[in-house]
Amino acid sequence: MSVLIFVETTEGKPKxxxxxxxxxxxxxxxxxxxxxxxxxxxxAQELEKLGNYGASKVLHVADSxxxxxxxxxxxxxxxxxxxxxxxxxxxxxxxxxxxxxxxRVAGRLKAGLASNVVDLPNLSNGFxxxxxxxxxxxxxxxxxxxxxxxxxxxKNVYPVTPTSNIATVETFIPTLNDNDFVAKVTxxxxxxxxxxxxxxxxxxxxxxxxKGPENWGMIEELARVLGAATGxxxxxxxxxxxxxxxxxxxxxxxxxxxxxxxxxxxGAIQHLAGxxxxxxxxxxxxxxxxxxxxxxxxxxxxxAFKVVPKLIEAAKKL
Amino acid sequence: MKIxxxxxxxxxxxxxxKFTADGTxxxxxGVQFVIGPYDDYALxxxxxxxxxxxxxxxxxNVGTAETEPSIRKALALGxxxxxxxxxxxxxxxxxxxxxxxxxxxNNYDLILMGRESIDxxxxxxxxxxxxxxxxxxxxxxxxxxxxxxxxxxxxxxxGGKEYLEAxxxxxLGCQEPIAEWKIPNMRGIMSAKSKPLxxxxxxxxxxxxxxxxxxxxxxxxxxxxxxxxEAEKLIELLRTEAKVL
Numbered sequence: 001m002s003v004l005i006f007v008e009t010t011e012g013k014p015k016x017x018x019x020x021x022x023x024x025x026x027x028x029x030x031x032x033x034x035x036x037x038x039x040x041x042x043x044a045q046e047l048e049k050l051g052n053y054g055a056s057k058v059l060h061v062a063d064s065x066x067x068x069x070x071x072x073x074x075x076x077x078x079x080x081x082x083x084x085x086x087x088x089x090x091x092x093x094x095x096x097x098x099x100x101x102x103x104r105v106a107g108r109l110k111a112g113l114a115s116n117v118v119d120l121p122n123l124s125n126g127f128x129x130x131x132x133x134x135x136x137x138x139x140x141x142x143x144x145x146x147x148x149x150x151x152x153x154x155k156n157v158y159p160v161t162p163t164s165n166i167a168t169v170e171t172f173i174p175t176l177n178d179n180d181f182v183a184k185v186t187x188x189x190x191x192x193x194x195x196x197x198x199x200x201x202x203x204x205x206x207x208x209x210x211k212g213p214e215n216w217g218m219i220e221e222l223a224r225v226l227g228a229a230t231g232x233x234x235x236x237x238x239x240x241x242x243x244x245x246x247x248x249x250x251x252x253x254x255x256x257x258x259x260x261x262x263x264x265x266x267g268a269i270q271h272l273a274g275x276x277x278x279x280x281x282x283x284x285x286x287x288x289x290x291x292x293x294x295x296x297x298x299x300x301x302x303x304a305f306k307v308v309p310k311l312i313e314a315a316k317k318l
Numbered sequence: 319m320k321i322x323x324x325x326x327x328x329x330x331x332x333x334x335x336k337f338t339a340d341g342t343x344x345x346x347x348g349v350q351f352v353i354g355p356y357d358d359y360a361l362x363x364x365x366x367x368x369x370x371x372x373x374x375x376x377x378x379n380v381g382t383a384e385t386e387p388s389i390r391k392a393l394a395l396g397x398x399x400x401x402x403x404x405x406x407x408x409x410x411x412x413x414x415x416x417x418x419x420x421x422x423x424n425n426y427d428l429i430l431m432g433r434e435s436i437d438x439x440x441x442x443x444x445x446x447x448x449x450x451x452x453x454x455x456x457x458x459x460x461x462x463x464x465x466x467x468x469x470x471x472x473x474x475x476x477g478g479k480e481y482l483e484a485x486x487x488x489x490l491g492c493q494e495p496i497a498e499w500k501i502p503n504m505r506g507i508m509s510a511k512s513k514p515l516x517x518x519x520x521x522x523x524x525x526x527x528x529x530x531x532x533x534x535x536x537x538x539x540x541x542x543x544x545x546x547x548e549a550e551k552l553i554e555l556l557r558t559e560a561k562v563l
Contacts, residue, residue, distance in 0.1 A: 069480075072454055075445075096475045100457050100491075103445020107414065112526030115440045128530065133438050137335040139533050140438070146526040183454045183484035186470075190478035198476055202562070226563070244460070244495065245474055250331050250436065251355050251494065259562040270331045276535065280560045282552065283541070293541050298555060302546025314550035318563060 003029035004087035005038045005055065006078050008069075008098060012044045017093035017199055019053050023160025024120070024153055025091035026054025031123055032088065038167065039081045041074055042066035051167030053160055059085070059172040065181065068188070069097040073180035075104035080174040082109060082148065090150045095198060102152050111148035118157050118277070135250045135273035155198065156256045156279065197246065200229035202259045203278075205248055207233040209264020209285060209304060213241035218308045219263065225315040231255065233265045249274035263304050267292025284308070319373035319464070320424065321364045324417055324431040324443070325392055326354040326407070327385035331436060337532045344437075344532070353388045356432025356458075360490075362497035363462055364430055365396035371464065374398050376424075380407040380416050386515070393510035394502035400513065405520040410438075412525045414446035419521045421451055426487060428469070433458035433491040444491040454484045457491025 005025035007018040014022075022038055029036040038055035040047055047058045061077055078101060082090055090105065092098045094116065106113035116132040118139065126143050129151060133140045197203065204223040206216060216230075223230045230246060237247035248255055250270040260278035264285060265271060272295050275281065283296040284307050293299045300307055329335070330350040338345050353361070364375045377392040379385050380403040389400045403416045421429060434441035441457065448455025460479070461472035469488055473480045502510070544552050557563040 099441050100445055103442040104449045107446035107449025113442055134335045140529040141531045142527050142529045144527050183482055185480055186483055187481040196476040280562045296541040299541045299543050300546055300549055307546055307549045310549040314553035
């Protein structure tokens with residue numbers, strides 16, 4: 001038996017959310033009295049360091065065809081790794097790739113899948129996980145009754161402190177056939193040099209209160225000095241002031257950073273749904289009646305064009 | 319071309335969620351149920367493809383009789399016929415099995431649905447259906463064009479888009495801006511009443527997960543207000559008090 005953790009990489013390095021997943025998976029393995037095995041697909045480096053996060057072994061599929069996420073091939077390789085390691089639990093971090101792959105692996109292995117998991121499983125009576133539902137408006141305690149279980153965890157669920165432990169790295173060659181590569185990725189457009197929104201520890205978001213896309217300079221500047229990702233409200237992406245992948249909310253990206261700073265966003269229930277699992281929420285709005293203040297930890301009632309430059313100056317001194 | 323669109327029947331996005339006193343199910347008093355917003359995009363794209371290629375579009379829902387207003391709305395938008403699998407959709411694998419069972423009898427070229435339902439947000443059903451049918455599945459798909467037997471798609475990824483091509487048949491989880499949302503017109507609403515809606519009992523009910531109880535997040539403490547002319551103090555508080563910087 002084992003707990004298998006699928007580690008997603010970007011440019012050959014594990015994504016931070018996947019490191020958290022390894023830590024979470026290692027803890028689940030400890031609870032089950034077994035070992036944690038990490039799985040990395042595609043060419044990647046320094047995999048022994050996944051031991052720092054609790055993996056005792058790393059399975060590495062060093063196949064260059066898997067350097068970018070190919071949903072079917074990934075699903076096939078992961079399902080084979082689950083069987084090879086006789087894993088009772090598969091853990092992965094939620095992402096556009098992780099979600100798509102987890103579902104296929106669940107279908108293939110007839111494994112119960114819980115998505116948006118926010119806590120360690122409760123093993124006192126079966127295998128029960130707490131997961132976020134209604135886009136963060138509520139939680140469900142869900143029993144997974146199948147023999148194999150898949151958990152897709154939300155960011156910031158299980159902070160892990162790295163150790164100096166080293167994992168053994170083992171090459172794994174799954175059987176992949178042409179059918180696994182029938183879909184072709186023809187191009188990828190990705191904003192470079194910026195921090196990915198779902199991975200970010202800090203998010204600075206702007207709303208219609210900023211009056212126009214030309215005013216996003218100060219949002220980007222504040223994000224830059226804080227090491228944050230930029231987000232926006234739905235009206236802003238609907239107006240094409242910002243790209244759709246920055247839209248935070250019920251029908252956009254759901255985030256759970258340590259710090260969420262909302263500037264000029266009134267806080268419609270659909271926006272709150274996408275951010276309410278953030279650890280700390282700051283709201284800056286000229287309207288003292290903005291509903292967002294009720295969901296905030298810190299608030300400033302004021303003109304964003306005066307407040308934000310002050311924050312940038314103060315943050316530069318950190 | 320034959321298209322199947324699978325829809326959910328879920329509380330409107332503005333709903334304030336509450337549960338029954340024993341915490342075992344949603345308190346649906348006063349809740350407005352709608353077609354899932356992501357499913358609406360799938361429906362709209364299907365209707366556009368029908369106009370472009372003369373496809374037939376079947377709408378499917380796994381749900382109890384309460385979901386029929388949503389099914390009729392889908393028919394009013396331009397779907398040709400409807401199937402309701404008469405069961406509570408509480409587990410993704412169970413729902414996917416129902417859909418796959420219908421697909422095996424019908425040879426659909428495209429199976430479209432929303433990227434996720436907005437109640438349980440699992441985002442699993444499209445992938446499981448793809449696997450059960452042995453065909454590719456993609457999500458979240460924000461652009462879809464059909465050229466002959468090939469689907470050309472864009473999938474949203476963190477910080478950008480991934481462009482993909484794959485042969486039909488396919489299962490896709492859809493999201494904006496794959497199509498413009500449509501509003502049914504009067505003729506659509508009238509004709510929807512007479513379009514066929516088949517109600518079928520579920521097959522092989524197999525549930526891999528079961529939600530035992532529900533809860534709301536703990537109430538938020540008071541918001542600490544900082545005067546605008548002392549805005550810089552916020553940074554200090556975030557560092558020393560909230561410890562998030």
